[in-house]
Amino acid sequence: MTPRQPVDSGSTPIWARPEPPARRTPHPLSRELIVGAALELADADGLEGVSIRRVAAALEVGPMRLYGYVDTKDELLDLMADAVYAEIVPPAAHLSPDWRAGLRLIAGLTRRAALRHEWFPELLGGRPHLGPHALTALEARLSVLSTVPNLTGRPAALRRAAAAFHAYLVGALRTELAERQADRVEGRSEEQWRDAMSPYLRQVLDEGRHPHLAELVVEGEHPTPGAEFEAGLEIVLDGIAAQVS
Amino acid sequence: MTPRQPVDSGSTPIWARPEPPARRTPHPLSRELIVGAALELADADGLEGVSIRRVAAALEVGPMRLYGYVDTKDELLDLMADAVYAEIVPPAAHLSPDWRAGLRLIAGLTRRAALRHEWFPELLGGRPHLGPHALTALEARLSVLSTVPNLTGRPAALRRAAAAFHAYLVGALRTELAERQADRVEGRSEEQWRDAMSPYLRQVLDEGRHPHLAELVVEGEHPTPGAEFEAGLEIVLDGIAAQVS
DNA sequence: GTATCGCTCGATACACTGTATCGACAGAGT
DNA sequence: ACTCTGTCGATACAGTGTATCGAGCGATAC
Numbered sequence: 034m035t036p037r038q039p040v041d042s043g044s045t046p047i048w049a050r051p052e053p054p055a056r057r058t059p060h061p062l063s064r065e066l067i068v069g070a071a072l073e074l075a076d077a078d079g080l081e082g083v084s085i086r087r088v089a090a091a092l093e094v095g096p097m098r099l100y101g102y103v104d105t106k107d108e109l110l111d112l113m114a115d116a117v118y119a120e121i122v123p124p125a126a127h128l129s130p131d132w133r134a135g136l137r138l139i140a141g142l143t144r145r146a147a148l149r150h151e152w153f154p155e156l157l158g159g160r161p162h163l164g165p166h167a168l169t170a171l172e173a174r175l176s177v178l179s180t181v182p183n184l185t186g187r188p189a190a191l192r193r194a195a196a197a198f199h200a201y202l203v204g205a206l207r208t209e210l211a212e213r214q215a216d217r218v219e220g221r222s223e224e225q226w227r228d229a230m231s232p233y234l235r236q237v238l239d240e241g242r243h244p245h246l247a248e249l250v251v252e253g254e255h256p257t258p259g260a261e262f263e264a265g266l267e268i269v270l271d272g273i274a275a276q277v278s
Numbered sequence: 279m280t281p282r283q284p285v286d287s288g289s290t291p292i293w294a295r296p297e298p299p300a301r302r303t304p305h306p307l308s309r310e311l312i313v314g315a316a317l318e319l320a321d322a323d324g325l326e327g328v329s330i331r332r333v334a335a336a337l338e339v340g341p342m343r344l345y346g347y348v349d350t351k352d353e354l355l356d357l358m359a360d361a362v363y364a365e366i367v368p369p370a371a372h373l374s375p376d377w378r379a380g381l382r383l384i385a386g387l388t389r390r391a392a393l394r395h396e397w398f399p400e401l402l403g404g405r406p407h408l409g410p411h412a413l414t415a416l417e418a419r420l421s422v423l424s425t426v427p428n429l430t431g432r433p434a435a436l437r438r439a440a441a442a443f444h445a446y447l448v449g450a451l452r453t454e455l456a457e458r459q460a461d462r463v464e465g466r467s468e469e470q471w472r473d474a475m476s477p478y479l480r481q482v483l484d485e486g487r488h489p490h491l492a493e494l495v496v497e498g499e500h501p502t503p504g505a506e507f508e509a510g511l512e513i514v515l516d517g518i519a520a521q522v523s
Numbered sequence: 524g525t526a527t528c529g530c531t532c533g534a535t536a537c538a539c540t541g542t543a544t545c546g547a548c549a550g551a552g553t
Numbered sequence: 554a555c556t557c558t559g560t561c562g563a564t565a566c567a568g569t570g571t572a573t574c575g576a577g578c579g580a581t582a583c
């Protein structure tokens with residue numbers, strides 16, 4: 034009797050599943066509303082602050098209500114990630130013919146989005162992101178990269194460059210944001226790093242078995258995370274430029 | 279893990295905390311035993327299969343018993359990650375004077391470890407890894423990179439190169455393993471990718487708004503993940519080599 | 524040899540989590 | 554006016570991490 038939800042809904046991604054029709058209830062819902070509430074929670078308390086129950090509570094609705102719009106919590110996270118990707122799509126008008134500038138723009142947009150939504154890098158590189166905005170962002174990366182002299186008309190090389198570029202973004206942002214959060218938890222401020230260095234680390238370095246690491250920690254200027262990110266980006270850009278054959 | 283409040287800031291990290299003395303009980307315990315059991319669970323069922331209760335059960339011990347050896351589940355995950363780092367430290371004897379070969383070796387070891395422990399990339403780039411083996415692996419990376427002509431004696435440039443190299447590893451492995459797991463869940467085999475491409479993706483591409491992406495999907499040969507990883511690595515190595523000034 | 528102390532163990536409890544189930548209810552169709 | 558059908562959400566289940574605290578035991582003191 035109960036109309037079974039088509040069991041293959043597990044194989045149909047949420048992006049291909051229509052949202053239930055709007056209904057006039059004391060608290061109307063939509064995927065957009067749900068994702069909006071989830072984003073707010075995540076921005077405030079991190080990903081751990083997002084639970085089906087809390088999102089529902091923020092919308093003044095029973096928890097089970099959400100499952101009409103989303104099959105699973107992971108799908109909600111997918112929607113949240115895609116919402117961030119929407120902030121990353123570069124305005125086409127500003128794409129200069131200079132591919133390095135184009136990639137710098139994309140990388141900068143991605144990093145800014147990650148700083149606005151510190152939980153985003155935790156999702157980056159997790160389950161594949163195939164939402165509409167993620168695909169548009171991917172297309173933008175490919176579009177810029179396809180103008181690199183050595184890559185035009187060489188799809189395989191293009192794919193490799195795009196993968197490497199994206200891998201750098203994922204790894205760099207994930208690492209930076211995780212460190213930022215760890216520092217915040219331990220109450221370290223950016224400038225006091227060496228003074229506040231944990232006694233443990235100092236002890237390990239004093240043992241003298243990590244000479245290169247010790248030199249790095251001792252050595253004077255610690256650049257800002259932003260500068261570090263951009264410096265690494267230049268390395269990747271140089272590597273892409275160097276791809277010949 | 280739910281009550282995230284008492285983060286206990288400033289307390290000594292687990293690496294600096296001695297383990298409680300061994301005790302003769304029906305089921306003697308040690309961090310090594312605990313981590314071993316946790317690794318087995320994670321290798322079998324993924325990170326989601328690791329819970330304090332399950333680890334304890336595998337050791338035929340009450341759950342709370344573990345909290346004498348570990349303050350928090352996150353600390354257990356730290357220990358697990360460090361155990362994997364132990365597999366990554368390159369045998370010093372095999373480090374050739376060729377820095378590119380050295381970095382290829384390290385990258386290969388890291389990838390092999392990630393394939394052995396598919397959950398490892400999920401931890402990579404999460405909370406900072408400061409365990410003894412992680413530090414040794416970091417020192418190895420720095421040691422190899424310090425032999426790059428342009429980097430010797432330039433700590434700041436060395437740091438940037440090391441960060442970029444590691445960011446690539448984190449991003450590439452995380453992405454590759456996540457895709458591998460998603461494919462496994464959906465029962466896709468590697469060769470049938472295009473045929474089994476989800477109708478959703480095909481439909482999006484057919485709309486024609488992602489020409490570059492469409493070309494990549496259509497274009498013939500999909501290289502193995504390993505080849506893709508190595509190709510991206512070459513890009514990063516080229517970028518490091520190109521760092522002058 | 525006995526008494527005491529201190530410490531470890533783990534059962535129980537608490538506050539959560541994601542989600543399956545299913546009775547009750549409301550809106551549409553006849 | 555009366556079905557019928559589909560949505561809603563209270564309740565329930567099986568799990569999670571971990572705080573608490575009484576019981577019991579090993580080592581020490583007398």
